[in-house]
Amino acid sequence: MTHKIAILGASGYTGAELVRIIATHPAMEIAALSADRKAGQEMASVYPQLRHLKLPTLSTIEQIDFSRIDLCFAALPHGLSQALVRDLPASVKVVDLGADFRLRDPAAYEKWYGAPHVATELQKEAVYGLTEFYRDEIRSARLVAGTGCNAATVQFALRPLIEAGLIDLDEIICDLKNGISGAGRSLKENMLFTERQTDVLGYSQGGKHRHLGEFDQEFSAIAGRKVEIMFTPHLVPMSRGILASCYVRGEAEAIHAALAARYAAEPFLTVLPFGQAPGTGAVAGSNFCHIGVIGDRKPGRALVVAALDNLNKGSSGQAVQNANLMLGLDETAGLMLAPVFP
Amino acid sequence: MTHKIAILGASGYTGAELVRIIATHPAMEIAALSADRKAGQEMASVYPQLRHLKLPTLSTIEQIDFSRIDLCFAALPHGLSQALVRDLPASVKVVDLGADFRLRDPAAYEKWYGAPHVATELQKEAVYGLTEFYRDEIRSARLVAGTGCNAATVQFALRPLIEAGLIDLDEIICDLKNGISGAGRSLKENMLFTERQTDVLGYSQGGKHRHLGEFDQEFSAIAGRKVEIMFTPHLVPMSRGILASCYVRGEAEAIHAALAARYAAEPFLTVLPFGQAPGTGAVAGSNFCHIGVIGDRKPGRALVVAALDNLNKGSSGQAVQNANLMLGLDETAGLMLAPVFP
Amino acid sequence: MTHKIAILGASGYTGAELVRIIATHPAMEIAALSADRKAGQEMASVYPQLRHLKLPTLSTIEQIDFSRIDLCFAALPHGLSQALVRDLPASVKVVDLGADFRLRDPAAYEKWYGAPHVATELQKEAVYGLTEFYRDEIRSARLVAGTGCNAATVQFALRPLIEAGLIDLDEIICDLKNGISGAGRSLKENMLFTERQTDVLGYSQGGKHRHLGEFDQEFSAIAGRKVEIMFTPHLVPMSRGILASCYVRGEAEAIHAALAARYAAEPFLTVLPFGQAPGTGAVAGSNFCHIGVIGDRKPGRALVVAALDNLNKGSSGQAVQNANLMLGLDETAGLMLAPVFP
Amino acid sequence: MTHKIAILGASGYTGAELVRIIATHPAMEIAALSADRKAGQEMASVYPQLRHLKLPTLSTIEQIDFSRIDLCFAALPHGLSQALVRDLPASVKVVDLGADFRLRDPAAYEKWYGAPHVATELQKEAVYGLTEFYRDEIRSARLVAGTGCNAATVQFALRPLIEAGLIDLDEIICDLKNGISGAGRSLKENMLFTERQTDVLGYSQGGKHRHLGEFDQEFSAIAGRKVEIMFTPHLVPMSRGILASCYVRGEAEAIHAALAARYAAEPFLTVLPFGQAPGTGAVAGSNFCHIGVIGDRKPGRALVVAALDNLNKGSSGQAVQNANLMLGLDETAGLMLAPVFP
The missing domain is CATH 3.40.50.720 (NAD(P)-binding Rossmann-like Domain)
Incomplete structure (x- = not known):
């Protein structure tokens, strides 16, 4: 039918x-x-x-x-x-x-x-x-x-960790690199080809981006307490893709294990082997999301990276x-x- | 099965x-x-x-x-x-x-x-x-x-015209704009991102490109006489796509009609309305080829443009x-x- | 002062x-x-x-x-x-x-x-x-x-040849590849980053571009008769630069010699060794113009290529x-x- | 002379x-x-x-x-x-x-x-x-x-803050977006145009990048104690430029004031008005460095961003x-x- x-x-x-x-x-x-x-x-x-x-x-x-x-x-x-x-x-x-x-x-x-x-x-x-x-x-x-496209990317990286109590809820910093199509097809001088081709620039920084409303709602609901993350998107010269670099406090291997377990049966979410980082080029044009976890030299710190196509x-x-x-x-x-x- | x-x-x-x-x-x-x-x-x-x-x-x-x-x-x-x-x-x-x-x-x-x-x-x-x-x-x-990928693009533009005797066989000039993936994944200094991002450059100019062997074979066979075109590819800063701008002598509207008739039933070849030009961005990632015909201000001259994805x-x-x-x-x-x- | x-x-x-x-x-x-x-x-x-x-x-x-x-x-x-x-x-x-x-x-x-x-x-x-x-x-x-920026590029390639009577005035075809900054900073949907990054597309084709007025004026004045060239610009995904590929009838080596002699004392115009083609990346951000001449496999045909920075x-x-x-x-x-x- | x-x-x-x-x-x-x-x-x-x-x-x-x-x-x-x-x-x-x-x-x-x-x-x-x-x-x-080019960028953002004791030395996270020219002109498959044009990807993550040696040396010397920052570079599809987004704990306005005072007489370092973020496109091809400070919605957190041209x-x-x-x-x-x- x-x-x-x-x-x-x-x-x-x-x-x-x-x-x-x-x-x-x-x-x-x-x-x-x-x-x-x-x-x-x-x-x-x-x-x-x-x-x-x-x-x-x-x-x-x-x-x-x-x-x-x-x-x-x-x-x-x-x-x-x-x-x-x-x-x-x-x-x-x-x-x-x-x-x-x-x-x-x-x-x-x-x-x-x-x-x-x-x-x-x-x-x-x-x-x-x-x-x-x-x-x-x-x-x-x-x-x-x-x-929101940013909201999806970051939540794929962090929801299972908040659910499992694996990360410090007051120390979450998410730095995003965003393809230009996120701005849509409307006419803005700063979205002209010439303005963007050789520029990388943050926007809506400091807690002003509207997707924070979604993060606050969802993460606080999971945690049962108020959670406020730091979240900064950046325009990079490509059409599609979001890379979310999430800096968290927690044990990297436990974080990796939790994500791998949570998404093992998901058709569109892939957790890379521990220590590998995903790139946006590996998911552009698709409904897939790649997630990687890297431990830092400082014990108890980890980087969780998620990549997806913002339009898809x-x-x-x-x-x-x-x-x-x-x-x-x-x-x-x-x-x-x-x-x-x- | x-x-x-x-x-x-x-x-x-x-x-x-x-x-x-x-x-x-x-x-x-x-x-x-x-x-x-x-x-x-x-x-x-x-x-x-x-x-x-x-x-x-x-x-x-x-x-x-x-x-x-x-x-x-x-x-x-x-x-x-x-x-x-x-x-x-x-x-x-x-x-x-x-x-x-x-x-x-x-x-x-x-x-x-x-x-x-x-x-x-x-x-x-x-x-x-x-x-x-x-x-x-x-x-x-x-x-x-x-x-060859260039050979396909140009032949889609010109074969029906040569078959129908609509263009001067001695006056065919094909100027191509080529995405970088045509060079493959092999290591060449001039294919580094930094070398190509802000450059447009011709190569194998003057009748040296190997795809000329295909043009000579095919066009001569159709025409029943020796046909040698001028053919110049250029590297442009995109990954996929070929745009072939073919300058020919013939009546533009008759050329358009011949192409439109020849490809009317083809699932992958589309002839645009007369006077419209195709772009590579409209076919990237697909098996489609778009063809346009534009008449010149000089009578008896026409521009036939074909766009396709070289990898696809x-x-x-x-x-x-x-x-x-x-x-x-x-x-x-x-x-x-x-x-x-x- | x-x-x-x-x-x-x-x-x-x-x-x-x-x-x-x-x-x-x-x-x-x-x-x-x-x-x-x-x-x-x-x-x-x-x-x-x-x-x-x-x-x-x-x-x-x-x-x-x-x-x-x-x-x-x-x-x-x-x-x-x-x-x-x-x-x-x-x-x-x-x-x-x-x-x-x-x-x-x-x-x-x-x-x-x-x-x-x-x-x-x-x-x-x-x-x-x-x-x-x-x-x-x-x-x-x-x-x-x-x-005009296109007008400058093509004239650098062709003026000395028309002056010297080295090329057939009725058989001049100029195919240009143009950086996006030529469109200026005004708001147009088709000039957004997302629209241009993966596209190559001709425009003002078939003798409609206003720079033809300059070509007609200048080339006719030099030749002492009406000269009308074919001229087609194309948008390519870079910010700066024009590459003009000019297909002419004439002896390539004589053409090269004439250009080299004419520009020998010019501080900003460089004629490359015979058979070499210039790229836009070699002049971006500068007041220099590079010119190359390549002979075709077909005798009596030549390709004259000029590259300059349209904004500079x-x-x-x-x-x-x-x-x-x-x-x-x-x-x-x-x-x-x-x-x-x- | x-x-x-x-x-x-x-x-x-x-x-x-x-x-x-x-x-x-x-x-x-x-x-x-x-x-x-x-x-x-x-x-x-x-x-x-x-x-x-x-x-x-x-x-x-x-x-x-x-x-x-x-x-x-x-x-x-x-x-x-x-x-x-x-x-x-x-x-x-x-x-x-x-x-x-x-x-x-x-x-x-x-x-x-x-x-x-x-x-x-x-x-x-x-x-x-x-x-x-x-x-x-x-x-x-x-x-x-x-x-190192990364080392310069981050030190411009942070040295005056460490000197003045304005930020928490144990909570410094630096997320960098790097133009491809940082990889030099050597032949690497992952630096081909086709590999990089539509990809954003971190590298040397988790404390493995050699520029950390410089950060450790310099920041520890200034602070008079061991300082280890988190530092993650990312490849973005442009040739030149580094944008360093530095997440720190401290009072944003005091941070801004300290940077503005420190660099007031410097010919090449510019501190933007409070709340404004710099982009790499504003410094490409030059010896200038732009620095911005943005306060977060969470009190006591700030984002210090520095942009410069890695090659220059x-x-x-x-x-x-x-x-x-x-x-x-x-x-x-x-x-x-x-x-x-x-």
């Missing part, structure tokens, strides 16, 4: 990545694509990469007949999903790739996003979309909130993985595409 | 691309991987991109039991396939990705490759692997010779496409992977 | 490159910087690269006291210089880096730029800024019109070179900065 | 960068260039970037008449300088860009470099070349040991700065070249 899919916000990078993945998905069919500002255009003119596919013409959201849709991916700018999802027919399952439903606490939402939430009842209902940790809830959810495992691949669960499909359906290298 | 596949030369980029494609191929299974200098290593350590796959350990060619193999891809340095293919069991079909069997004339081979051919009887038997133009012969072939449609994707035909499979099996962008 | 310099349009890339060059110029001092939309900001916040310099605050053009200015560089968007230059005090020398005064013929200007020229008397007065060919006129000029020799370096002449300084003053590599 | 300079190891990237800087230096003249494996070649063929310069032919070290040399830069592979410097005439001043004389303690040298030092008496004599902190000793030194301020620029002092020249002579952007 083929499920009818709508993608809202198809002209952005995560929208295009959804189309790319679904193009070879065995049980999904794209029935509608929206892109408000580009409504009326063909996807082939917005993304010539997708020219070989037979795709619906881009439309406005209003033009979509949701009664024909089984599941809807919302890849919209932050803030637009709240009212939209509230107004969809209850029969439509939704995977939201934006930030609107990631935080369960209305106060936390307002703190990090600067405005009150307009669909707080849905906020409660939404399941946090970190598949490997919310699998059962996702299976039965109507609304799943995709995680960090966003659209995760979204399809969640949709597979919500639709009762094999969780890996359509997602075993190997990374592209070089 | 699943066919058992051997890949010889699996540690090079085209070898790794074959593994990537076959990883999601519905009817092929990798039964053996050779890499003489890296024999004994796991593919995961040579290409961490392939870590999620269960693959045979790299071996020497001698260690492979070819009686268990249905089809063998030879992705070896030029010159090594000749004796090797001669010694394989007749039951093993072979797709050679190197240059050893591209030229049918022993004298031409010796001219371009500097040494006599050692398996001239196979040279005659080998079918030239430009799928869209040798489909029937490939279907029944035991040995298919993959084309220009080499390993083409090889799988040919193998599909040789094994009686759907020609597109495993090859509908969408390009990766950005 | 130090000359007082104003730079109009200092927030664009050519404006910033002017500042970079003048920063170590022995006889120029920046007295005013304008950037209408960024007026009031410090240059250090617009270009942190220039933070170590003591520079005037960005102002509007109206705020500049031109009575204190000896020479003014206008690095403005096309079309804005015409009225502006007309209204400047006659005592101020002007080097215009835009397109407003490149074409001497009002009809040609209107054809290529789509609007009538509003200062046609200045259009006549302006000297075309290709230093090596207009040196004497530039020395005594009040207004010099900087050439193709624009701001050329502008300073011209300003040096206009101010009676050593032509090379401030311009002997070596290329930056890697 | 012009000083006669020899550069040993001129075919490597730091050697070429020395030539680039000295090309416009007012008081240095290159009298000899050595490159053992490329002896007999012209510099123009090894680095076409330097083609416009009149330079000596590359020779072996033995062929150099050191009696004519005032100062010698040794840009040799680690280990080769020890015996060499010992055998030079005492009249020749030496700036060593390699690691041979960075560590004053023979045991530390052997620990980090795996072999005993063969010129321990010189090891004692050598002055550590971090100009801004060893200025007086450098002025009167015969032998100056250039610092991190190596060859520093070397010229030291040579200027040793020769009694203005410390900034030849070094005020502005960064190149974009």
Whole structure:
């Protein structure tokens, strides 16, 4: 059986990545694509990469007949999903790739996003979309909130360690190296090719990045106490990929063993042999995440490194993985595409 | 039914691309991987991109039991396939990705490759692997010779025009822009990241590039007279892709119509609307080729531009496409992977 | 003696490159910087690269006291210089880096730029800024019109050959590979890092690029008859540099000899040994231009290749070179900065 | 007066960068260039970037008449300088860009470099070349040991803080993002363009990088007790630049004030306004270093970020700065070249 899919916000990078993945998905069919500002255009003119596919013409959201849709991916700018999802027919399952439903606490939402939430009842209902940790809830959810791409990367590195009490909760420092596609396709002077090709630069430093809201929510919930990490992303001159270097206090070999055990049965998470570090080039274009653990010369200190593709495992691949669960499909359906290298 | 596949030369980029494609191929299974200098290593350590796959350990060619193999891809340095293919069991079909069997004339081979051919009887038997133009012969072939990546790109742009007599055969100038992966994974100072990142540079200019042997053979055969094109490749700072800008004399609209008609039913070749130019970014990571035709302000002059991924449609994707035909499979099996962008 | 310099349009890339060059110029001092939309900001916040310099605050053009200015560089968007230059005090020398005064013929200007020229008397007065060919006129000029960056590159390759009658004037094909900075710092979706990093793509193909107006004007004037070349630029993933591959009919060795003789005494133009091709990486960040000549296997055909830095020799370096002449300084003053590599 | 300079190891990237800087230096003249494996070649063929310069032919070290040399830069592979410097005439001043004389303690040298030092008496004599902190000793030194490029970057960020007792000495974590030129021009598979263009990857993690020897020596000497930092470099896809993100415990505003005060009079070190972060693109191609301080949301934690060009301020620029002092020249002579952007 083929499920009818709508993608809202198809002209952005995560929208295009959804189309790319679904193009070879065995049980999904794209029935509608929206892109408000580009409504009326063909996807082939917005993304010539997708020219070989037979795709619906881009439309406005209003033009979509949701009664024909089984599941809807919302890849919209932050803030637009709240009212939209509230107004969809209850029969439509939704995977939201934006930030609107990631935080369960209305106060936390307002703190990090600067405005009150307009669909707080849905906020409660939404399941946090970190598949490997919310699998059962996702299976039965109507609304799943995709995680931030940074949030996914760091959580894969640290959740099992916090759960197992293996690291000092007050001494977690996460330094991230981020591909430029994380900034999306919107026009910003500092995202021009010429501005980025030979530059490495941190941003949202010092505890200002919105993904901290997710870290605070998730890590504090696991630990049963307030946990605040230090988290600094950096722009590096590549299109895709996040490398999270997490500096922690704990025994490196025990940390490695815990991660290896926790992820042994996971199809998309791979823990490298102890002492090996992953690179983003080994996962680009795929739904895989590689994790490495290295002990420091200083006893009791370790470096946990996670690498994934921000557009794929960090966003659209995760979204399809969640949709597979919500639709009762094999969780890996359509997602075993190997990374592209070089 | 699943066919058992051997890949010889699996540690090079085209070898790794074959593994990537076959990883999601519905009817092929990798039964053996050779890499003489890296024999004994796991593919995961040579290409961490392939870590999620269960693959045979790299071996020497001698260690492979070819009686268990249905089809063998030879992705070896030029010159090594000749004796090797001669010694394989007749039951093993072979797709050679190197240059050893591209030229049918022993004298031409010796001219371009500097040494006599050692398996001239196979040279005659080998079918030239430009799928869209040798489909029937490939279907029944035991040995298919993959084309050069530049040779494929330019032929897609020009063969139908030469066949139809639409362009002046003495006035063909092909200027190519080439991704760095065309140089393979071998160690050369001028292929270091630092040497290439901010440089554009021609090479093998003035009629010295070996792919000219293929152009001369193929275009002369079609035209029924000697045809010699001008052909200049250039290194540009990207990993994958070839853009061939072909300057020809002929009526641009007639050229466009001929290409559009010729490729209308081809699954992997797309002719853009008249006046539009393709880019390499629209085909990277895929088996697709985009072709555009632009008329010049000077009447009777046209620009025909073809873009493809040198590692995929220009080499390993083409090889799988040919193998599909040789094994009686759907020609597109495993090859509908969408390009990766950005 | 130090000359007082104003730079109009200092927030664009050519404006910033002017500042970079003048920063170590022995006889120029920046007295005013304008950037209408960024007026009031410090240059250090617009270009942190220039933070170590003591520079005037960005102002509007109206705020500049031109009575204190000896020479003014206008690095403005096309079309804005015409009225502006007309209204400047006659005592101020002007080097215009835009397109407003490149074409001497009002009809040609209107054809290529789509609007009538509003200062046609200045259009006549302006000297075309290709230093090596207009040196004497530039020395005594009040207004010099900087050439297009593509126009400079190709003219360095071809002018001496047209002058000497060494090539067929009806068979000139110029294929260019262009760094992204040629598009300037303005916001365009297709100039985002993510859009360009893995793409090579032609633009303004088929005789539509405005620099053709310059080629037509200059080459026809030299030849004493109408000359129309084919000219196709391509975007390649690097910030700086133009490589012009010019396919011509003529004797390669005679072509090489003519270029070598013509440029033997030029401080910034280097002709490589016969058969060698230049790369953009060898001139990036400098005012040098490298030229190579390669004979083809087809007799009577040659490839002339020129490489320069579009922001420097193709624009701001050329502008300073011209300003040096206009101010009676050593032509090379401030311009002997070596290329930056890697 | 012009000083006669020899550069040993001129075919490597730091050697070429020395030539680039000295090309416009007012008081240095290159009298000899050595490159053992490329002896007999012209510099123009090894680095076409330097083609416009009149330079000596590359020779072996033995062929150099050191009696004519005032100062010698040794840009040799680690280990080769020890015996060499010992055998030079005492009249020749030496700036060593390699690691041979960075560590004053023979045991530390052997620990980090795996072999005993063969010129321990010189090891004692050598002055550590971090100009801004060893200025007086450098002025009167015969032998100056250039610092590691990572070592320079981190020390600029942290030395004043350790001196002033502003940060917790046991809680220093330095995460570095490094341009690829740091690996030099030697042939390594993992430094090919194709391997690095889309990858970010840590290396020498966990306390194994040799620059730790310098940190241990310098920071412990300042603090008067053993100091061991955590230090992890990462390869990012750009040619030049190091960004050091240093996570420390201390009051961010006090840290900022201390750095701003310490460097207020330094010509090459700039402290950005509080809360601003530097990028590598703002210093590439120059001898400048930008430093920023950001407070974290967690009180008592701060991020100190330093950016410099590894080939320039991190190596060859520093070397010229030291040579200027040793020769009694203005410390900034030849070094005020502005960064190149974009």
